[in-house]
Amino acid sequence: MAAGRPPTMRDVAAHAGVSVSTVSRVVNAERYVDAATREKVEASVAALGFLRNESARTLRPGQRTATVALVVEDLTNPFSAELAHGVELVAAAAGYVVLLLSTGRDAAGERDEVREQEIVAELLRRRVDGVLVVPGADDAAGRYAALAERAPVVFVDRLPRGVRGDVVLLDNAGGSRRLTGWLVDRGHRRIAYVGGDRRSGPGAKRYSGFRAALKAVGVPEHRELLRFGRRSSEEARTATGELLALPDPPTAVFCDNNRMTVGALLAVHRAGADVVVAGFDHVELAEVLVDRVALVTYDPVDVGRRAAGLLVERLAGADVAPRKITVPVELAEFGNR
Template sequence: MDARPTLRDVAQLAGVSPKTVSRVVNEESGVSAAKEGRVRRAIEQLGYRPNITASRLRRSGGRTAAIAALLEDIANPFSSVLHRAMEDVARERGVLIFAGSVEEDPQREQALVREFARRQADALVMVPAGENQAYLTRELTPGTPVVFVDRPPVGLHADAVLADNEAGAAAAVHHLVAHGHRDIAYLGDLRSIATARQRFTGYREALVEHGIRLGTAHVAHDLHTAEEAEAAVLRMLDADDPPTACFSAQNLVTLGALRALRRRGRHTAVALVGFDDFPLADLLQPAVTVVAQDPAAMGRLAAELVFRRLDGESWEPATHVVATRLIPRGSGEIRGPQAVS
C-alpha cells in the first residue's frame, strides 16, 4: 500500500500552516472561510484521514493495543459469539476489541473502517457488507493485518475464515429427504450476501442429487428479517400446494418460519431445518434441528491469525474453512409423505 497522506501534506497543498489544518480538522475557531475551504479541498483531494488517537494510548512499537471488529449485527447471536471469542483471545494479550455493526450497509462499512483507521487500530477483522473491499488499501496503514470472517473478500488478497456453507445446506436437504420429504421450501437471506448464495447453491445441488426438480413457488430469497420470513412462509402455507418441509438459511429467517408454522398450527406437521443455531432452539416444542456453524471457533481462529501477523509472522493469505454440524432435535425429523414406515 502507498504511504498515507499526512497533515503536513495537506498544509503544503492548501498553502497554509500545519496549525491551521489542525484547527480545521478539530473544528476549532480562528480560521477564515477561505483558508478552511482550501484545507477541506486538499483533504478531499489527498484522501487524508486524521489520526485522532492520543499518544498516551499507544504502546511500544506504535500500536494502540486495540483491534477493530466490523460485524454484521452485534445483536445477532452469531455476531455476539464471534465477538466474544475474539475478545477472549485478545484479552490474554492485553488487547481490546472495538466492535461495530455494518448492518448490510456498504456505506456504513466504509464509514466504520475510516473511524477505526483514524484511531489507528492494530488490525481489522471484518464481515464485509460491500461488494468490493479494494478501498481498504487507501484507508489502512500499510502492513495492517486484515482478516475476513464469514464472507470472503473481493478486490483484496487477505486471510479469510469461512464456514462450509454449501456442505451445510446440502446436509440439511439430505436430512429432510431421508425423512420422507421431496417438497422442501428454501428460505434465504439477501442474495447480495455471499453466504446466502453459497447456501442456496448447496440446497439446489442436493435436490439435483436426489432427482428433485427445483420449483420456484417454494423458493424465497431476500428475507433479511424475521417478519419478512414469516410473511413468506405464510404465503407458502396458504397456497394450494404447501411444502412439507422448510430449509431456512439464516437464524432470523428460522425464527420467522417458526412463527408462521405456529400461527397456522403446522409446527408439528411441517419439518424445519435452520442454518445457524440460536438461543433456546433446543427448548422449543418441537426443538429446532439446525446446521450449526461454530462462530466461537471462527472468532478464535481469526484472532489468532491477527496476532500471528502482529507478532511478525508472514505467509501467503489463505482461506480457512470451518466445518458445520447438523444437530437433530425434532423439527427436522418430522416425517414426510415419502417416509419409509
C-alpha cells in the same frame, strides 16, 4: 473527578532520583537495570500511581498501539455478539485491546457506505495494529483495500472480491447440503426455501448447497416454493404462511438463517401444520416448537477466536500467503416425532 494531570515518567524519575531513561527501562522490564535501582523506581511508580501514557509510547516509529479493531454490521445480531466475545478473549490474552465499530444500516436498510469509509479512516488515524471485518457485502473491496495496505485485515464470514487478507468462513455450502440431504433422506420432495440475499456471501453459498443436494439425488427444485430477500423473522413468517397456504404445500421448509427459522417455526406452529423445519444457525427452544426440526449449528465464539488467532499470528510476524479457515458446522436434529 478531574484530579490534576496524571504523573509522568519525569515525576517518577524525580521521586526516585534517577533519570527518565532508567524509569523507562524499569517500566519496560528491560534487562541491565541494577536490582536496587529497579526497586527504587518501582517504589516510586507505586507511590505516585504512575501509569505509562500509551499515546506517548505509541508515537515512536515501530511501536505498536496494541489495538485491534472489530468491524461488524450490528452487534444486536447474536452471531456478531458471540463472535465479538471470542475475538475479545483471544485479543486480550495476546495483549491487545479491542475497538468496536458498527457500520449499521441506514433507514432504508441499505449499507451506509459513508459510515464505512469513515470507519476505515478512523482506524487508520488511530494506527490500529490489525482489523477484523465482518463485511456487509462482497463489493467492499474499494473500501477495505486502503486498510489492508496498511494493516493486516482478517475477514470473517465473507471475503470481499479483490481484497487480500486472511479469511474465516463457515462451511455454508457443506452445511446446506447436509441439511438438505437430511430432508431428502426422510422422503421430502417438496422442499420450500426461505432466505435472504441469494446473490452473494453466505446466502449464496447456502442456496448453492441446497440446489446441489437436490440435484445430486434428482429431486426437482420447485420455483414456486422459493422465497428470497426476506430480512426479518416477520417477513419469514409471512412467507412461510403463504407457502403453507398453497394448494400443494411443501412438506418441509429450508431456512437460510436464524431469523428465517424463527419466522418459519412460528408460522408452522400457528398453522398447526405437519411440516418439518430445517434451518441454518442455532435457535433457542426450536425443538419444543415444532414436531420435527433440524438445525445446522456452529460456535460463533469459536469463529471469533479463530479469526483473532489469525490476526494475532499475523501481528506476531507470520509472513505467509493469505490463509483461509473454514469452520465446520454440525447437523443437530430435534423433535418429538
